[in-house]
Amino acid sequence: MGLIEKSRIKSPWILHFDNSSCNGCDIEILACLTPLYDVERFGMVNMGNPKHADVLLITGPVNRRTARVLKNLYAQVPDPKIVIAVGTCASSGGVFHNCYNVLGGVDKVIPVDVYIPGCAARPEAIIDGVVLALQKLASLRGDKK
Amino acid sequence: MAARTTVPFGPQHPVLPEPIQLKITYEDEKVVEVVPAIGYGHRGIEKACELNEYTKNIYLCERICGICSYIHSVSVVEVTEKLWPVELPPRVKYLRTIWAEMSRTHSHLLWLGLLADAFGFESMFLQFWRIRERVLDLLEMTTGQRVIQSVNVVGGVRRDISPEQKKTCIETLNTVRKESEALIKVLTKDYTVKSRTIGKGVLTKEQALQLGCAGPTLRGSGVREDARLTKYDAYGELNYEPVVEEAGDSYARALVRARELFQAIDLQLEALAKLPEGEIAVRVRGNPPANEDVMRTEAPRGELFYYAKGNGTRNLERLKVRTPTFANIPSLLVMLPGCELADVPVIVLSIDPCISCTER
Amino acid sequence: MMENLKAITKDELLNEGEKLLTGGAKFITAVCRDLGEQLEVTYFFSLKGGTEMYPLRYTVNKEEEVPSFSQITLATVLIENEMKEMFGLKVKDLALDFGGHLLLAQDSPVTPLLKTTGKTASKGGD
Structure with missing residues (x-):
């Protein structure tokens, strides 16, 4: 295992994207960053880019509107990449x-590696x-490459 | 004349956890025009509410927004109850009031943290969110869930607050108040906070009324208006007076929320002390009759408006939701022009935008 | 039941609404409903610190043009755009026209909240 592979696992950088969620999972992701759960101890940093x-x-x-944005973002994340779907939606x-403007889960548009169930998904999960x-x-x- | 540049603010922007786009035209550093573009969070919940049975609407409507989800479930349940109408036991009214104020406490703490984050005060952001976890623990203990409570049903609530839980609630709320007081002191006295918010994004009283604003945005401009004055649930029996600030700038809106935070704690303690004994649900028979009614409740971000029309079947004929941010977005068109590029995030945040609410 | 409900015609809307606004009222929202051949539109105003409510209601045929209240206050501009794209209500002279894409995307169903388009527009489930 080379240096880059090793450091990637010790300090993964995360991009959070909100499709059209109810905010429940989003605030739980933010809660992960706060002192009680503190994911930065695993080296995780939330990035905007x-x-x-x-x-x-x-x-x-x-x-229907975010599908295009999501594909675009996925294409921009460099390989190797991991996609995590947070929450039941x-x-x-x-x-x-059965809402007319909803296509379904994230896996309808891009491949997903890990599914985290829960509504809203708990910070521990x-x-x-x-x-x-x-x-x-x-x-x-x-x-x- | 300086050259004009149009820059899109969003839909992905670090200060906004949610997707909204503002097309902002600048002249050098000054904002001259703003056009909002929304729709990134539109799902079509109103239509799905017509296709679902009325009992399932509760679970759909409280997922309109994950932050004020409790108030959404109270509103959809009570607008449906008004169609019969259903007479609620007094304990139900008090329990709903307690949980509603509890969710207001967590929402205002969340917002105060985000405000601190918007002008780069990261340690204050983390401190507010640390306190907020205590309120979430209370919600989890009493309702079973941290974020989406799913505790209301048509005709009552599904869980009760036991005497032991009541004791823990009172202790925790007092701790939350003590810890918040220390932080709010920083917010109200600190030079940095004041210089970033005072005089930024001014909305006059006349403009606020004219644009139909709601909640802290309206009360920060000196208008005494609050849906809790309609005395729904137990508010008629509690000692309640809306918080009003006169200045109409971002600082005034922050002060309104800071004072409402303590007011919400006081209301919870008062309601817990007065909590009457009795049933926590009544049986509701049949389908919603072919009546129409509206329900107005005060969500953390402002007045929430539900309109329902039944038709005698298991499905509602029409359910309309008007959320507070939907009413507050026009105020951005007045507040932003004239301000500087660097102040845009703070001003946008000062109306406490909740996009998933707005677009349903 | 709703208090103070007042039936008007579509041409009276601007006058009646302006009268309420000058009396210190605040616009809350408008609700549109599909009656089959016609559309029913209700504008809600609140007065006295939010304790009283004045709804104004008119009914029009689906192909009729209706005036826009956004000429008087910008508060109604979003909801009138929404009614236009969700119900096909023909609102004319909007102060800010989103051209039917305020909420809906390019490939979303057209006028999804009408009763006739509803069943086919929903996907999956039951």
């Missing part, structure tokens, strides 16, 4: 399944999910 990110953390169901569309994603990230090699 997709080109800096290793992990894409997505909340909410995909709707991001996993399957959830309670919004989100941390667990990210740690699980890191194990997968460790097995991926940055061959694709």
Whole structure:
């Protein structure tokens, strides 16, 4: 394992994207950053720029307007990348399944590696999910440039 | 004349956790024109509410917004109850008031933290959110969930507050008040905070009324208006007077929320002390009759308006939701022109925008 | 039941509403409803610190043009745009026209809240 692979797992940078969620999962992700849960102890930093990110953390169901934005963001995150769907809506569309403007879960648009269920997903569950994603990230090699 | 540049603010912007786009035209550093572009969070909940049975609407409507979700569930439940109408036991009214004020406490703490973050005061952001976790613990203890409570049903509530829980609530609320007082002192006295907010984004009383603003945005401009004055739930029996500030700038709106935070704690303590004994739900028979009614409640961000029309079947004929941010977005068109580029995030945040509410 | 409900015609809307606003009222929102052949539009105003409410209601045929209240106050501009794209209500002279894409995307169903388009527009589930 090279230096880059090793450091990627020790300090994954995260990009959070809100599709059209109810905010419940979003504030729980923010709560993860605050003193009680403090994900920065795992080296995770929340970034605003997709080109800096290793992990894409997505909340909410995909709707017709955000589908394009989401594809665009996914394309900008450099390889190897991990996509995490946070919450029931991001996993399957959830309670919004029969709304006319909702396409469904995130996996309708881009491939997803880890699903975190819950409405809203608890901070503990989100941390667990990210740690699980890191194990997968460790097995991926940055061959694709 | 200086050259004009149009810059999109959003939909992904670090200060906004949610997608909203403002197309802002600048002349050098000064904002001259703002056009909001929304729709990134539109799901189509109003239509789905017509297709679902009325009992399922509760779970859909409280997911309109994850921050003020409790007030959404109170509103949809009470507008449906008004169609029969259903007479509620007094304990239900008090329990709903307690939880509503509890969610106001957590929402205002959240907003105060985001405000601190917007002007780069990160340690204050983290401190406010640390206190907020105590309120979430109370919500979890009494309702079973941190964020989306799902505790209301048509005709009552699903959980009760036991005497032991009541004791913990009172202790925790007193701690929250003590810790918040120390932080609010920083907010009201600190030079940095004042220089970033005083005189920024001024909205006069006349403009606020004319533009139909709601909640702290309206009360920060000196208008005494609050849906709690309609005395729904237990508010008629509690000692309640709206918080009003006169200045109409971002600082005044922050002060309104800071004072409402303590008021919400006082209301919870008062309601817990007066909590009457009795049933926590009544049985409601049949489908919603073919009546129409409205329900106005005070969400943390302002007045929430629900309109419902039944048709005698299990589905509602029409359910309309007007959320506070929907009413407050026009005020940005007045507040932003004339301000500087660097002040845009603070002013946008000062109306406490909740986009998933707005677009449903 | 709703208090103070006043039935008006679409041409009286601007006068009646302006009278309320000069009396210190605040616009809350408007609600549109599909009656089959017609559309029913209700404008809600609040007065006296939010304790009293004045709804104004008119009914029009679906193809009729209606005036926009946004000429008087910008407060109504979002909801009138919304009624236009959700119900196909023909509001003319909007102060700020989003052209039917305030909330809906390019490939969203058109006028989704009408009863006739509703069933086909919903996808999945039951």
